[in-house]
Amino acid sequence: MASYQPSADQPAHGQPAHGQPAGTKQSPGNSHDIAGVVDRICDQLLSTLDVTDRGNLYRSMLATVAAMAVEGTDIADLKIARAALAEMAEAFRVFRPYHDAPKATFFGSARTHADDPLYRQAVLLATRLAAAGWMVVTGAGPGIMAAAMEGAGRQHSLGVNIRLPHEQGANHFIARDPKLVEMRYFFTRKLMLIKESDGYAVLPGGFGTLDESYELLTLLQTGKAQPAPLVLLDVPGGTYWAGWETFVVEQVASRGLISSYDRSLYRITSDVDEAAAEMLGFYRNYHSCRWVGDLLVIRMREAPGAAELRRLNDRFGDIVIEGVIRRTKPLPPERASNDQLDLPRLAMRFDHSSYGRLRQLIDDLNALVD
DSSP: SSSSOSSSSSTTTTTOOTOOOOOOOOOOTTOHHHHHHHHHHOOOOOOOOHOOOHHHHHHHHHHHHHHHHHHHHHHHHHHHHHHHHHHHHHHHHHHHGTTTTTTEEOOOOOOOOOOSSSHHHHHHHHHHHTTTTTTEEEEETTHHHHEEEHHHHHHGEEEHHHHHHHOOSTTTTTOOOTTTTEEEEEEHHHHHHHHTSSSEOOOOOHHHHHHHHHHHHHHHHTSSSSOOEEEEEEEETOOOHHHHHHHHHIIIIIGGGSSSGGGGGGGSSSSSHHHHHHHHHHHSSEEEEEEETEEEEEESOOOOOHHHHHHHHHHHGGGGEEEEEEEEOEEEEEEETTTSSTTTEEEEEEEEOOOHHHHHHHHHHHHHHO
């Protein structure tokens, strides 16, 4: 159910061919065959380390480093690349033991005090999710981040802290825990806060919270993140998200800058029970989806019957560019990677853009089961 996952079946848009990193320029005076040199070094390295898997990916990464060396990349750029890769590698290591655990990332203000009703809302929602077996991921700071970790408990918390000169370190609910990783860059931190989570809760906050909210919406709207529930949680009588949605409707949707269906990508509520139901209910039947060539494959626990499938085609035919939504057995790339072979699935030639409508289709699939 993890988010932020590229397709395993086709390179991302703009990905270079094997052995040729993006932006590679062969220096006129340089006779080295970068691809050949990298192939030999990588083969020797992997053999020495007794690594037999994913050789092409390691080879491509080494080819990028070799190209940077050949091009004489600026030292400041090299330091950024080195630090970013090191931070991601450390975060991958910390998160790896919990890959299969469902996770919810909480965003919100670091300035929210413990006596604020919003703090209590975050505690209650995190408590509900932890009781259902979910882990909670936050930026590990104070405010809403601390509230979510207080609710989930240290055992169910993962932290991704940012090092800032004017702010304190990790909150005491996660400090010195092996499930805490500290980062220098906001972009690597944001990647880890989003990458593996299966749902998101956002409470009122400042510029940083709004930035994270809009990036989440952009990733969901463009399909760069796996479909997932996004709850915008307020307190009873609160106007933060209601005011935000007024802006979205009157200034964004009214100009045709988003589709009206894009509002299906999020749920505004001030009710913790409703927020928990939105998060947990998203996976009541729906499991995951992936691209296999030009087909979007949706995996679920219970497949629609013939009449239900006809209804899905009638309602969602507008997002299918060719053919129909149909039941299918696991496709060859799925079998090759042993990817959820026991689950029923649907396949369709999705239009690559109507992710708000795809969310509505997932809601219909979830309505098939009690």
